[in-house]
Amino acid sequence: MSGPTDNRDGVEPVELDAVVIGTGFAGLLALHVLRNDLGLDVRAFDDAPGVGGTWYWNCYPGARADTEVTAYCYSFDRDLFDTWRWSERYPRQPEILAYLNHVADRYDLRRSITLETRILSATFDEDVNRWLVVTDAGERLAARFLIEGVGLLSSTNMPAFPGQESFTGEIFHTARWPQSGTSFAGKRVGVIGTGSSGVQVITEIAPEADHLTVFQRSAQYSVPARHGAIDADFLASIRADYEGYWQHVRNSITGFGFAESTTPASAVSDEEREAIFEKWWNHGGGFQFMFATFSDIGVDLFANNAATDFIKRKIAETVTDPETARMLTPTDLYAKRPLCCDGYFETYNRDNVALVDVRSDPIVEITPRGVRTTNAEYDLDVIVFATGFDAVTGNTLKIAHTGRGGVDLADHWAHRPTTHLGLMTSGFPNMFMMFGPMGPFTNQPPADEVQIEWIADAIRHLQKTGMDTIEPAAETESAWVATCDEIGNSTLFPKVDSWINGANVPGKPVTIMFYMAGLGAYAERLREAKDNDYPGFRFTAPARTPA
Numbered sequence: 001m002s003g004p005t006d007n008r009d010g011v012e013p014v015e016l017d018a019v020v021i022g023t024g025f026a027g028l029l030a031l032h033v034l035r036n037d038l039g040l041d042v043r044a045f046d047d048a049p050g051v052g053g054t055w056y057w058n059c060y061p062g063a064r065a066d067t068e069v070t071a072y073c074y075s076f077d078r079d080l081f082d083t084w085r086w087s088e089r090y091p092r093q094p095e096i097l098a099y100l101n102h103v104a105d106r107y108d109l110r111r112s113i114t115l116e117t118r119i120l121s122a123t124f125d126e127d128v129n130r131w132l133v134v135t136d137a138g139e140r141l142a143a144r145f146l147i148e149g150v151g152l153l154s155s156t157n158m159p160a161f162p163g164q165e166s167f168t169g170e171i172f173h174t175a176r177w178p179q180s181g182t183s184f185a186g187k188r189v190g191v192i193g194t195g196s197s198g199v200q201v202i203t204e205i206a207p208e209a210d211h212l213t214v215f216q217r218s219a220q221y222s223v224p225a226r227h228g229a230i231d232a233d234f235l236a237s238i239r240a241d242y243e244g245y246w247q248h249v250r251n252s253i254t255g256f257g258f259a260e261s262t263t264p265a266s267a268v269s270d271e272e273r274e275a276i277f278e279k280w281w282n283h284g285g286g287f288q289f290m291f292a293t294f295s296d297i298g299v300d301l302f303a304n305n306a307a308t309d310f311i312k313r314k315i316a317e318t319v320t321d322p323e324t325a326r327m328l329t330p331t332d333l334y335a336k337r338p339l340c341c342d343g344y345f346e347t348y349n350r351d352n353v354a355l356v357d358v359r360s361d362p363i364v365e366i367t368p369r370g371v372r373t374t375n376a377e378y379d380l381d382v383i384v385f386a387t388g389f390d391a392v393t394g395n396t397l398k399i400a401h402t403g404r405g406g407v408d409l410a411d412h413w414a415h416r417p418t419t420h421l422g423l424m425t426s427g428f429p430n431m432f433m434m435f436g437p438m439g440p441f442t443n444q445p446p447a448d449e450v451q452i453e454w455i456a457d458a459i460r461h462l463q464k465t466g467m468d469t470i471e472p473a474a475e476t477e478s479a480w481v482a483t484c485d486e487i488g489n490s491t492l493f494p495k496v497d498s499w500i501n502g503a504n505v506p507g508k509p510v511t512i513m514f515y516m517a518g519l520g521a522y523a524e525r526l527r528e529a530k531d532n533d534y535p536g537f538r539f540t541a542p543a544r545t546p547a
């Protein structure tokens with residue numbers, strides 16, 4: 001453990017203004033704004049041995065962002081943007097991790113960060129309006145504000161196959177990859193899962209491994225990323241109008257920085273539609289293919305079918321073995337987080353790569369020698385779980401939160417997770433969740449900035465009005481959930497099982513978990529709340545006279 005001095009049982013908790021949980025994009029930003037801009041006494045905690053969150057843990061081969069990096073970074077400091085040099089359009093994990101470490105140094109954040117320390121519980125003490133926060137090192141902290149940046153995609157989803165402990169080879173999860181790396185040379189590798197991490201790790205491991213077996217549950221609509229250098233003209237255009245570029249990002253649906261289409265797929269001829277798909281297929285990028293081609297792929301069946309037909313034809317043209325091509329061709333709608341990866345489908349043309357469809361031939365058990373499905377046994381030296389995350393709520397619910405009246409967050413969310421504005425939940429005052437449930441479905445760093453500005457304004461509002469706490473009223477939260485449901489149900493996303501609606505984790509409520517109207521509309525809702533003095537929020541006066 002590193003960081004400031006701690007206290008132990010029997011000692012009064014350390015008094016702070018705020019505790020920040022997590023030191024990824026969200027937590028580092030929260031610490032910077034609350035400590036350096038608002039002048040609060042803040043400490044941040046992370047259970048990882050280094051800062052960076054996602055980009056610390058996901059050091060598997062092939063890990064990259066799929067947002068163009070000119071929008072996958074902070075914008076609040078123009079000099080940071082101008083002086084940091086990215087080498088690629090979609091940077092690899094080490095480069096993003098280096099950037100976040102640079103951020104920690106640049107704003108002198110490390111002195112307020114305690115690493116390798118997990119927050120176990122947070123209990124709201126109504127007598128004093130403070131959160132009592134307990135760490136796994138036994139430290140106790142009393143803080144007025146709790147800011148959680150615990151990660152949308154951070155709590156690993158590790159299916160428990162019978163016999164797993166008997167396997168004599170190595171087992172890895174992509175999001176808990178050994179920091180020292182590992183070699184696949186001469187090894188028989190099995191990858192379970194073909195989501196975003198799966199397509200990346202499969203494509204990277206295949207050329208190195210002796211043999212690779214991919215166990216696929218869901219075929220994917222993956223499009224090329226077209227990795228390469230950042231377009232110099234594009235970068236120059238951002239520098240020429242920095243404010244304009246970021247305003248465009250913040251007012252867009254996806255926050256990805258490209259021009260989103262306003263044309264429905266049915267508004268153009270078949271030939272024009274094909275040409276537009278081809279143009280964006282060659283340009284690269286998953287969100288670009290879904291949102292820059294046409295305006296209605298996520299909401300309209302005709303548009304969705306047009307996109308899937310195009311991708312299916314590309315799969316058929318690329319994959320030489322017809323049976324493998326059939327297995328790789330999705331049959332559901334194109335309504336998950338869109339994937340992109342260069343060379344993914346081409347990988348299956350390699351002699352050393354085999355594909356197993358675990359829907360028709362399920363994994364029965366893991367044996368000492370490898371993986372046994374209903375029909376066959378696969379001898380392996382390494383098994384890679386690319387099985388993703390218990391997304392959105394996974395890490396939040398691992399912390400034992402107790403709010404007003406002794407209510408546990410797990411009970412408050414027993415049927416489904418609920419928030420107001422994706423940020424706060426009723427009965428849990430002064431607790432702010434960055435990318436909590438019912439937050440925006442967008443590129444994250446610009447949305448983090450929108451959210452932390454709102455949190456900072458809410459704290460300033462409390463300071464100005466002399467109030468002690470803020471939280472949404474229960475009916476305000478219900479109204480936001482109804483809004484999210486209405487918008488979500490008008491899209492095609494709930495019709496497909498994925499982590500977006502919780503369907504990837506057995507036993508998890510399958511429900512709308514995002515505000516799907518886009519970053520621009522989301523930022524507008526936050527602005528409205530602030531400009532109108534927080535309608536639908538409850539405030540309480542100080543519970544005791546400050547000493």
Ligand SMILES: Cc1cc2nc3c(=O)[nH]c(=O)nc-3n(C[C@H](O)[C@H](O)[C@H](O)COP(=O)(O)OP(=O)(O)OC[C@H]3O[C@@H](n4cnc5c(N)ncnc54)[C@H](O)[C@@H]3O)c2cc1C
Binds near residue numbers: 021026056065152154
């Ligand atoms: C391979 C990969 C590629 C991605 N690419 C993109 C992309 O291109 N664009 C995009 O928008 N998003 C992308 N994402 C999503 C990515 O997670 C976010 O963009 C962003 O990095 C999340 O930052 P965060 O600070 O919210 O959370 P995280 O980076 O997940 O950080 C949360 C941290 O909090 C720690 N933590 C959690 N609970 C506790 C606790 N109780 N006590 C102490 N510490 C705790 C976690 O261990 C973690 O270190 C990608 C994700 C992955 C896995």
